[in-house]
Amino acid sequence: MGLLPPVVATLIADTKEYTAKMDEAGLKMKEFGATSETTGGKVKAFGATASTAVLGMGVALGAYAVDKAYKFQEGMDKISNQAGLTKKQTDALGTSILNISGATGQTTSDLQGAALLVEQSGIRGAKATNLLTTAAKAAVITNSSVVDTTQAIVSAQSLQIAKGMDVTTMTGKLVAGSKDFVGGLKAEEAMLSGRAGVSLANYGLKLSTVVAIGSQFAKVQMPTRSITSFTTGLANLEKPITDTTGKFTAFHNAVEKTGLSQNKLVSYLRTGNLGGLLAYIKEQAGGSAQKLTEMVNAVFGSTGGAGASVLIKNLKDFVTVQKTVAGAGAGSLASGFSNAVKQLGPQFKIVMAQVDVLFVKAGQALLPKVADALKWANGVMDYFKGHPIFAKVIVDDVHFVGKVVSTIASTISSDLNRVINFGGVLNPLHDLVGTIGDLFGTPAYAPKRNTGLPGALSSRSPFTPAAKKTLTVNNIAKVKKR
Amino acid sequence: MASEGVLISGVSDFDSALMRDAAKTDAASRSIVVRGSEIIDRHAKELWRPRPSGSQRTSKKSGRTYYDGSPPYQAVRPYPTLRTGNTRDSIGMHVGPKQLGPGRWMSGTGPTTPYAPYLEFGTSHINPPFAFMGPGVKKSELEIQSLAQEEWAKAQE
Numbered sequence: 001m002g003l004l005p006p007v008v009a010t011l012i013a014d015t016k017e018y019t020a021k022m023d024e025a026g027l028k029m030k031e032f033g034a035t036s037e038t039t040g041g042k043v044k045a046f047g048a049t050a051s052t053a054v055l056g057m058g059v060a061l062g063a064y065a066v067d068k069a070y071k072f073q074e075g076m077d078k079i080s081n082q083a084g085l086t087k088k089q090t091d092a093l094g095t096s097i098l099n100i101s102g103a104t105g106q107t108t109s110d111l112q113g114a115a116l117l118v119e120q121s122g123i124r125g126a127k128a129t130n131l132l133t134t135a136a137k138a139a140v141i142t143n144s145s146v147v148d149t150t151q152a153i154v155s156a157q158s159l160q161i162a163k164g165m166d167v168t169t170m171t172g173k174l175v176a177g178s179k180d181f182v183g184g185l186k187a188e189e190a191m192l193s194g195r196a197g198v199s200l201a202n203y204g205l206k207l208s209t210v211v212a213i214g215s216q217f218a219k220v221q222m223p224t225r226s227i228t229s230f231t232t233g234l235a236n237l238e239k240p241i242t243d244t245t246g247k248f249t250a251f252h253n254a255v256e257k258t259g260l261s262q263n264k265l266v267s268y269l270r271t272g273n274l275g276g277l278l279a280y281i282k283e284q285a286g287g288s289a290q291k292l293t294e295m296v297n298a299v300f301g302s303t304g305g306a307g308a309s310v311l312i313k314n315l316k317d318f319v320t321v322q323k324t325v326a327g328a329g330a331g332s333l334a335s336g337f338s339n340a341v342k343q344l345g346p347q348f349k350i351v352m353a354q355v356d357v358l359f360v361k362a363g364q365a366l367l368p369k370v371a372d373a374l375k376w377a378n379g380v381m382d383y384f385k386g387h388p389i390f391a392k393v394i395v396d397d398v399h400f401v402g403k404v405v406s407t408i409a410s411t412i413s414s415d416l417n418r419v420i421n422f423g424g425v426l427n428p429l430h431d432l433v434g435t436i437g438d439l440f441g442t443p444a445y446a447p448k449r450n451t452g453l454p455g456a457l458s459s460r461s462p463f464t465p466a467a468k469k470t471l472t473v474n475n476i477a478k479v480k481k482r
Numbered sequence: 483m484a485s486e487g488v489l490i491s492g493v494s495d496f497d498s499a500l501m502r503d504a505a506k507t508d509a510a511s512r513s514i515v516v517r518g519s520e521i522i523d524r525h526a527k528e529l530w531r532p533r534p535s536g537s538q539r540t541s542k543k544s545g546r547t548y549y550d551g552s553p554p555y556q557a558v559r560p561y562p563t564l565r566t567g568n569t570r571d572s573i574g575m576h577v578g579p580k581q582l583g584p585g586r587w588m589s590g591t592g593p594t595t596p597y598a599p600y601l602e603f604g605t606s607h608i609n610p611p612f613a614f615m616g617p618g619v620k621k622s623e624l625e626i627q628s629l630a631q632e633e634w635a636k637a638q639e
Contacts, residue, residue, distance in 0.1 A: 007592040007598050007615050008577060009526075009590065009591045009615055009619045010577070010590050010591075011518045011519060011588060011590075012515070012582065012588045013510075013511040013512075013514035013518070013588075013630065013633075014586045
């Protein structure tokens with residue numbers, strides 16, 4: 001016989017199923033969360049309640065931690081496959097994700113989604129980690145999804161307007177701008193990478209100015225057409241004031257007619273001082289709405305004039321946003337994050353993320369054993385393929401002890417036909433089969449064809465009628481040798 | 483903006499506690515399958531009917547031992563009757579204990595004699611069969627359940 005006996009009652013004890021039955025994990029985790037929502041004077045009791053939670057959660061560790069680690073590894077494998085990372089790169093990224101998760105409170109699965117975006121955009125190594133950290137912090141500050149935030153930062157990085165700016169500084173500026181941007185960081189990025197943002201950037205306007213313009217337009221939900229016309233107005237300003245014959249252009253005449261100086265407007269524009277340009281128009285209008293409309297229509301056209309009017313009406317806000325974004329950078333991102341995590345919500349997210357990271361790390365320590373077990377299980381499966389009779393009596397994947405016992409009981413009661421169908425295993429025993437009946441006083445063995453055993457076996461019993469009455473151990477040994 | 487502070491301490495203790503519990507639950511799982519196998523073993527062996535008195539004789543000439551299965555020594559259903567005792571004595575844990583994963587262990591218990599399947603499942607001539615493992619497992623059910631509860635509870639202490 002092989003390594004395994006032909007009749008096997010398999011017993012499997014599984015922590016996961018046991019704890020699932022007791023509904024421990026979820027309950028205790030909730031308890032942990034609820035207890036953690038302690039403030040002020042109750043904070044001192046936190047240590048004690050946390051240790052209670054340890055006991056509760058510890059029950060589920062075997063399964064929960066491995067499950068967490070397995071899912072985390074699955075996520076990393078997905079990144080590795082889709083972004084073509086080496087094992088070393090994947091491992092390093094995994095470590096970074098765990099660290100970022102513990103530091104920012106972003107879940108590891110969200111960070112993996114964000115990391116995939118980063119890696120797919122071709123950013124690798126330290127740069128990828130830096131971008132991911134920055135995005136996670138920005139997501140905390142803006143209370144938005146880390147995946148969306150990462151997408152916004154990755155897109156913004158490719159903009160001409162952000163060239164030469166390191167990712168932390170750029171994100172600091174975007175985050176600062178997003179606070180006054182209807183739709184938040186995502187809308188801000190959409191504006192920057194959209195037609196309006198790109199055309200504004202083409203006129204040499206800085207990121208702070210473009211964000212400030214976008215924030216004011218977003219407030220009134222300015223149509224893209226008006227924004228584009230506004231930028232066309234900027235283009236007209238830069239055109240020569242005379243034509244090829246030396247005469248002033250119609251545009252110049254129209255602008256000058258309203259009392260504005262095209263040269264002065266151009267000087268503001270060339271230095272990127274759009275706020276100054278708008279303030280100049282406002283000043284020249286002298287508080288007259290009609291005059292202001294005439295002026296902006298002359299410079300920006302009737303469609304673009306609407307956009308300019310919005311900016312002039314909200315000039316104070318425009319300038320404030322512009323200054324805020326201009327002054328923002330790496331430092332403001334750090335201080336913004338530091339302030340954000342002082343609030344209870346982000347703090348608890350960080351605590352829970354840290355607990356999760358512990359579970360993942362604990363599970364990772366155990367995962368190699370799982371791999372060994374799988375290797376062993378594959379070996380067993382190969383054995384079963386070669387010896388299918390055992391497969392019928394082995395219960396492969398029954399978890400809970402009670403279930404195992406009842407399942408085994410029902411499996412063991414399978415009929416002989418099923419067993420005989422695995423004739424390959426029975427062959428060495430054919431001669432013995434005839435003796436079994438004798439052993440228990442039943443008639444000589446005469447198998448039916450439909451049992452799957454060769455009919456010839458019926459005539460192969462080695463025993464004489466007299467011998468059939470008694471059977472010795474030695475006889476069995478003899479039969480075995482044949 | 484008003485903010486509240488939360489003091490987090492004992493993270494490393496927490497980590498250690500998790501690792502300790504992992505080891506304890508793992509040991510409990512192993513113990514369940516090992517001791518559970520012993521329970522199945524005991525119950526499966528208990529089912530065997532003792533050898534009928536007078537059914538065994540030793541030839542003075544050859545010195546061989548013979549077992550008589552003909553009336554009045556024939557087997558009585560539902561359980562098998564001892565003859566040589568080889569099958570009953572061969573019942574034991576022959577697979578494992580093997581670790582299938584963290585906190586997940588298995589053991590396999592059964593007889594090793596080559597004809598044991600025919601007793602357990604029957605043949606066209608052994609019908610109904612003289613099953614001993616199935617009923618043995620069935621009898622072990624409650625005992626294994628309480629063993630499991632006891633082991634898990636101990637692991638959580």
